[in-house]
Amino acid sequence: MSEEPILIAEEMTKTFGGIIALNRVSFTVNRGDVLGIIGPNGSGKTTTVNCLTGFVRKTSGRVYFLGTDISKKPPHKIADMGLTRTFQVMRPYYSLPAYKNLVIPLFSPRARRTGGWRGGGRLGDRDTVGIDILEEIGFERDSYVPYKNAATLPTGYLKRLELARCLALKPEVIICDEIFSGLSMSEIASMVPLIERLQMDGITLIMIEHRLRELFRVANRVMVMNFGEKLMEGSPEKVMSDDKVKEAYFGSRDIEEVMTHA
Amino acid sequence: MTEGMEQRRKERVDRGIKVRTDSLYALLSAGEIAYLALPRLVLILGLLLLPLVVPGMYWQRVITITCIYGLLAVSFDFLAHYVGLVSLGGAFFVGTGGYLAAIANTQMGLSPWLTVPSAALAGGVLCTLLLLPCLPLRGVYFAIISLMYPLFSARVIEALDILGGTDGIMGIDGFPNRIVEQYAPVVLLLLILFGLRRLVTTDFGLVVRGVKDNDQAIRASGINVTYFKAVAVFVSASMGCLGGACLVHIYMWSGISQFALDFSILPIAATVIGGSGTLVGPVLGCLILVPISEMLREFGTLRIVFYALILVAFIIFKSEGLMVWGRRKYHQFERWTRI
Ligand SMILES: Nc1ncnc2c1ncn2[C@@H]1O[C@H](COP(=O)(O)OP(=O)(O)OP(=O)(O)O)[C@@H](O)[C@H]1O
Ligand SMILES: [Mg+2]
Numbered sequence: 001m002s003e004e005p006i007l008i009a010e011e012m013t014k015t016f017g018g019i020i021a022l023n024r025v026s027f028t029v030n031r032g033d034v035l036g037i038i039g040p041n042g043s044g045k046t047t048t049v050n051c052l053t054g055f056v057r058k059t060s061g062r063v064y065f066l067g068t069d070i071s072k073k074p075p076h077k078i079a080d081m082g083l084t085r086t087f088q089v090m091r092p093y094y095s096l097p098a099y100k101n102l103v104i105p106l107f108s109p110r111a112r113r114t115g116g117w118r119g120g121g122r123l124g125d126r127d128t129v130g131i132d133i134l135e136e137i138g139f140e141r142d143s144y145v146p147y148k149n150a151a152t153l154p155t156g157y158l159k160r161l162e163l164a165r166c167l168a169l170k171p172e173v174i175i176c177d178e179i180f181s182g183l184s185m186s187e188i189a190s191m192v193p194l195i196e197r198l199q200m201d202g203i204t205l206i207m208i209e210h211r212l213r214e215l216f217r218v219a220n221r222v223m224v225m226n227f228g229e230k231l232m233e234g235s236p237e238k239v240m241s242d243d244k245v246k247e248a249y250f251g252s253r254d255i256e257e258v259m260t261h262a
Numbered sequence: 263m264t265e266g267m268e269q270r271r272k273e274r275v276d277r278g279i280k281v282r283t284d285s286l287y288a289l290l291s292a293g294e295i296a297y298l299a300l301p302r303l304v305l306i307l308g309l310l311l312l313p314l315v316v317p318g319m320y321w322q323r324v325i326t327i328t329c330i331y332g333l334l335a336v337s338f339d340f341l342a343h344y345v346g347l348v349s350l351g352g353a354f355f356v357g358t359g360g361y362l363a364a365i366a367n368t369q370m371g372l373s374p375w376l377t378v379p380s381a382a383l384a385g386g387v388l389c390t391l392l393l394l395p396c397l398p399l400r401g402v403y404f405a406i407i408s409l410m411y412p413l414f415s416a417r418v419i420e421a422l423d424i425l426g427g428t429d430g431i432m433g434i435d436g437f438p439n440r441i442v443e444q445y446a447p448v449v450l451l452l453l454i455l456f457g458l459r460r461l462v463t464t465d466f467g468l469v470v471r472g473v474k475d476n477d478q479a480i481r482a483s484g485i486n487v488t489y490f491k492a493v494a495v496f497v498s499a500s501m502g503c504l505g506g507a508c509l510v511h512i513y514m515w516s517g518i519s520q521f522a523l524d525f526s527i528l529p530i531a532a533t534v535i536g537g538s539g540t541l542v543g544p545v546l547g548c549l550i551l552v553p554i555s556e557m558l559r560e561f562g563t564l565r566i567v568f569y570a571l572i573l574v575a576f577i578i579f580k581s582e583g584l585m586v587w588g589r590r591k592y593h594q595f596e597r598w599t600r601i
Contacts (some may be wrong), residue, residue, distance in 0.1 A: 055478070079484035091479045093472050104472045105483035107465050126465055169484055 004031045006204055007083065007173060012051050012061035014044075014228075021047040023228045024061070029173070034195075034205045036215045036236070039225030045208045046088055048225070049175050053085045054078045066172065080110045082172035086162035086179055088208075092150035098139065099146045101161055102130030105168035114170040130168070137164045138194060156187040163194075174198065175206040180214055188214055216240070269601045280593040301592065305542065306452060313444050321553075322444060326512060328552040329447035330356075330505040335529035335536070335544030336455055337501040343539035344462050345494040346474030348405040351393065353412035353525035355502020356509065357518075359385040363507035364431040364516035374437055378446075378507045385503030390496040397491045409526060416521040430517025437511050447508050451545065454501055459541055461497075470494050523566065528555065531569040534576050537583025546584055 007029040014022040022044045029035050037045050050056040052063055054075040062071045065083050079085075093101050105111055106126040135141040137160045145157065153161065159179050166174045176195075180188050188211065195218050199205060209215040216222070216236040224231040224245050232242060239245055283294045309329070313322045334352045341347045363381035366372045372380070396407045419425050426432070437443035461467050470490055472480050477487045502525075510516040529544065532551050536543030551572070558565050576583070 053482070055481070074486075075481040076484050076486045079482055084484075085482055087478070087482070091476050091482075093475050093479065095471075095475060096468070100468060103465050104469050104480065104485070107469050108484040110484045165479065165483060 006031045008064040010062040013059045015059050021228050025230045034219045036219035036222040037208045043225040044228040084166035084171040085175040088177040090158045092161050094151040097147050099130040102168050105165050110169050133164050155182045173204045177208045180211040270598045272596050273599050274594045276594050309448050324556050326447050328548050329451045331548040331552050332451045332545040333501045333505040335532040335548050337498040338529040339533045339544045341498045344471050349408045350405050350526045351408035351411050352529050353521050355499045356506035356525045357521035359503025359506030360510040360516045360520040364434050364510050367434050374511045381507035382500045382504035386496045386500030389499035412521040416518040434514045436514050531573050537585035540585040543583050543585030
C-alpha cells in the first residue's frame with residue numbers, strides 16, 4: 001500500500017464550555033487505509049468526526065485533506081471535496097422514499113461534477129441512479145424496499161442508506177460513525193463484505209466502532225481514544241495486546257472475553 | 263351504533279378511481295381523465311370567469327386584489343411549508359415591488375409591461391440580499407426579524423421623506439386597459455401556482471424540502487444550505503414583488519400603505535384556512551378572506567383582530583385546512599370496519 005497521506009489532523013482540540021471533549025488529537029490517514037477509531041462512550045470519537053468534517057468548529061488545531069487546509073471550511077465544502085461522513089444518529093429524509101433520499105446528494109455539485117453514474121450525468125434520471133446505488137449497497141432491487149418511506153425502514157436499511165448517501169458523492173473518504181451498532185449479528189455479517197468492497201474500490205475509510213471483532217477484520221490500523229485524548233495507534237494486533245489499552249478501554253476484563261461479547 | 267361487544271372504527275380507503283388514475287392508465291377512459299382534470303378546471307375556469315359574474319366594478323377590483331393576496335399567500339406557503347422559513351415579510355415584498363415599479367415607471371418612463379416583470383426580478387434580488395443575514399435563523403426568530411423589514415421601511419420613508427414621503431409616488435401609469443388590469447393578476451397567479459407545484463416535485467424542489475427536513479444531511483451531501491434557502495427566498499420574494507408591482511399600477515399610486523401589515527398577516531390566515539402545504543389552499547383561503555375583509559373595511563386596522571379570530575377558530579375546529587379536507591373527501595371514502 002502506498003503511503004500517500006490523504007487526511008491529516010494536527011492537534012485538534014475542542015472544548016464545550018468547560019468540558020474538554022478533544023485534547024490535541026493528531027493522526028494521519030493514508031490513501032486506501034481503513035482506520036478504526038475505538039474508545040469508551042464519551043471519549044470524543046463523534047467529536048473527532050465533527051471536527052474533521054466541519055460540523056463543529058474546532059477550538060484549535062488544523063486538518064489537511066488532499067493537501068489543502070480545511071480547518072476553517074464549512075461542512076458542505078468539505079463534503080464537496082470528497083470527505084464524507086455518516087451520522088451516528090441516522091438522518092434520512094423521513095418523508096421521502098429510500099431511493100428519493102439519494103436524489104438529494106445526487107443533485108449536489110460534486111455528484112454532478114464527478115457524474116459517471118450509469119445513466120447519470122447532467123441530464124440523467126437521478127431516480128434510476130438512486131436505485132442503482134441502493135442495489136449496490138444491499139437493497140434488493142426488485143423488492144419494494146427501495147420504494148418504502150425512509151420513516152418505515154428498519155435500522156439495518158437506514159444504516160445502509162447513510163452509507164449510500166456518502167457513495168452518491170463518489171467520495172475519497174467515508175467516515176462511518178458506528179455503522180454496525182444497533183444491528184443484529186447477521187446484519188453485521190452482511191455489512192462486512194460491503195465495507196471490504198468499498199475498500200477494494202479505493203475508498204479510504206475511517207470506522208468508529210464498538211464492535212471490535214468485525215472492526216478488526218477490516219481495519220488495518222486502529223486508534224484508541226479515552227477522555228478526549230489519543231491513547232495509542234497501531235495495527236489491530238498491537239492495540240489488542242497493549243496493556244494501557246486493556247486498562248483504559250476494557251477495564252479489568254480480559255480482552256478476549258470482550259471480543260467474544262462484542 | 264355499537265351494540266354489545268362489537269367494536270368498530272372508521273377507516274379511510276382510497277376511491278377506486280383515485281387508484282386507477284395514479285398511473286398512466288388514467289388515460290384509458292374519459293371518466294378518469296375528467297376525475298383528474300376536474301379540480302384543476304374548476305380552479306382555472308372559476309378564477310377566469312369570476313370577474314364576469316360578480317356585480318359591478320367594485321367587486322371586480324376585489325377579485326384583482328384577491329389574486330394579489332393569493333400570490334402572497336402561495337409565496338408564504340411555499341417558504342413556510344417547503345423551506346421551513348416562516349416569513350412575515352409579505353408586506354416588505356409588496357412594498358419593495360411596488361416602489362420599484364413606481365420608480366421604474368415615473369423616473370425611467372418604462373411601461374407597465376416592463377416595470378412589472380423587472381420589479382419582480384429586481385425586487386426579488388433586493389429582498390433576498392437584505393434577508394440574507396437572517397437565513398440561518400429558524401422558526402419564530404426568522405418570523406420576527408422578517409416582520410421588522412416592512413415596519414422599518416415604512417418608518418424610513420416617513421422619517422427621511424424620501425420616495426415621496428407620506429404622500430407616496432403619484433402619477434403612475436395604469437394598465438393599458440380594463441381587461442389587462444383585470445386579468446393580469448389572475449393569469450399570473452394561475453401560472454405561478456401551477457409552476458410552483460411543478461417546482462416542488464422536481465429534484466431541485468426535493469433538495470429545498472430536504473433543507474427544511476434535515477439541513478445537516480444536506481450539508482453532509484456537499485450542498486450549500488444557504489444557497490438553496492436564498493434561491494427559495496428569491497422565488498418567494500419575487501412573487502410578492504410581482505403582486506406589489508401590479509398593485510401600484512392598479513391604484514396608479516405607491517405609498518407607505520404598501521408596507522401595511524395586512525400583506526403579512528392575511529396571507530398567513532388564508533394559508534391556515536386553506537390548508538398549509540397545498541399551495542392551492544392558500545388561494546382558496548384568500549378567496550374567502552379578502553372579500554370578507556373588504557366588507558369590514560370601515561373597521562380599519564381592527565380587521566387584524568378579525569383575522570386573528572378566524573385563525574383561532576380554524577386552529578380549534580378544523581386545523582387541517584379546507585383544501586386538505588376537500589382533497590381527502592375527493593380521493594377517499596370512509597367506512598366502518600370491525601376490529
Ligand atoms: N454539543 C455538545 N455540547 C456539549 N458537550 C458535548 C457536545 N457534544 C459532545 N459533548 C461532550 O463531549 C464528550 C465527547 O462526546 P462524543 O460524542 O464525541 O463521544 P463518543 O466517543 O462519540 O461517544 P459514543 O461512543 O457514546 O458515541 C462527551 O463528554 C460529551 O458529553
Ligand atoms: Mg459517538
